[in-house]
Amino acid sequence: MTEDFYRIRRLPPYVIAEVNAMRAQARAAGEDVIDLGMGNPDLPPPPHVLDKLAEVARKPDAHGYSASKGIPGLRRAQAAYYQRRFGVDLDPESEIVVTLGSKEGLANLAQAITAPGDVVLAPNPSYPIHTFGFIIAGATIRSVPVTPDERYFESLERAVKFTVPKPSVLVMGYPSNPTAETVDLPFYERVVAFAREHGLWLLSDLAYSEIYFDGAPTPSILQVPGAKDVAVEFTSMSKTYSMAGWRVGFAAGSPRLIAALTRVKSYLDYGAFTPIQAAAVAALNGPQDIVEENRRLYRRRRDMLVDSFARAGWEIPPPRASMFAWAPLPPALAHLGSLEFSKQLLTHARVAVAPGVGYGEDGEGYVRIALVENEQRLRQAARNVKRYLASMGVNAGPAG
Numbered sequence: 001m002t003e004d005f006y007r008i009r010r011l012p013p014y015v016i017a018e019v020n021a022m023r024a025q026a027r028a029a030g031e032d033v034i035d036l037g038m039g040n041p042d043l044p045p046p047p048h049v050l051d052k053l054a055e056v057a058r059k060p061d062a063h064g065y066s067a068s069k070g071i072p073g074l075r076r077a078q079a080a081y082y083q084r085r086f087g088v089d090l091d092p093e094s095e096i097v098v099t100l101g102s103k104e105g106l107a108n109l110a111q112a113i114t115a116p117g118d119v120v121l122a123p124n125p126s127y128p129i130h131t132f133g134f135i136i137a138g139a140t141i142r143s144v145p146v147t148p149d150e151r152y153f154e155s156l157e158r159a160v161k162f163t164v165p166k167p168s169v170l171v172m173g174y175p176s177n178p179t180a181e182t183v184d185l186p187f188y189e190r191v192v193a194f195a196r197e198h199g200l201w202l203l204s205d206l207a208y209s210e211i212y213f214d215g216a217p218t219p220s221i222l223q224v225p226g227a228k229d230v231a232v233e234f235t236s237m238s239k240t241y242s243m244a245g246w247r248v249g250f251a252a253g254s255p256r257l258i259a260a261l262t263r264v265k266s267y268l269d270y271g272a273f274t275p276i277q278a279a280a281v282a283a284l285n286g287p288q289d290i291v292e293e294n295r296r297l298y299r300r301r302r303d304m305l306v307d308s309f310a311r312a313g314w315e316i317p318p319p320r321a322s323m324f325a326w327a328p329l330p331p332a333l334a335h336l337g338s339l340e341f342s343k344q345l346l347t348h349a350r351v352a353v354a355p356g357v358g359y360g361e362d363g364e365g366y367v368r369i370a371l372v373e374n375e376q377r378l379r380q381a382a383r384n385v386k387r388y389l390a391s392m393g394v395n396a397g398p399a400g
Contacts (some may be wrong), residue, residue, distance in 0.1 A: 192226060
């Protein structure tokens, strides 16, 4: 009997868990830790959504098994969202499936379409499920850049030319977690054309579609003519409606991919609790004030973070979208590496951030900062960081 299971051997220790354990230990000791590490929204869903949850939960027949594919009303509501937001027509029966969050949806689709030894193209750095969902399924990962420039397409060309076996899947996620990179519709047009030419399936993670700050709204890959032949897109209620713990997401697009995901899900789950799905319908079909309110709130927090940390001596590029800032380590402390820097920041400044190396080797030299604390707490975090940097010989920026 072997000591390690095959799939567990393919999963390295979760680097970010080290910082999370330190944070939990500090809090257990009664210390005030400002947690900017996990992308966990700190706001409640809209009142009418909570009301619908309670209303349906009081019904005696609402507590049995639900539908793995998602209740019809929720799939119709998601189709209406795509038409309203992107001008994309989707068939709720064949082109949409409800998932237990986008993370689980990506993992389940990886199980559905991946054979051991398949090669999958995934961004580096990236949200861990973009790579490890396929590693768990037995695939080999070939990394591509996150930045959507000419180097990105050069890396795709090299991958299809020199990789054996030929890659079968390309994973992407914009606005990016963790780097907050964004793309425009011409980028997606070029990617779809590439995928059609080389027989690639495209998996797009659009979890942060409604959190954008500068310029035009973020596009959907499904806006590209012909994209539904090769692409499926994952979205989530988590950030848009502050419903992270509810675990409601969607996959939409290619009928063939949706059918594969639906079949695998039918063996794994009975869908989310029916009252939760009904409340999700209320969120999608009801007043959309919260979407703009959350966008404005995250924009204010972004501006507060960038300004106050700059005055503390740490220059952070302002993200154009998402609820994260991708922050290079202060140059004087870059030698520490992202994990050690994150540990020191937690120990000496009582500020938790996520080490960039936890998102892939190309994340080294950065940390991810989540905009999940209010402006007062962000100012306090900046003061704590300023004291820590001063103790390390890093001068604060100009006041003002």
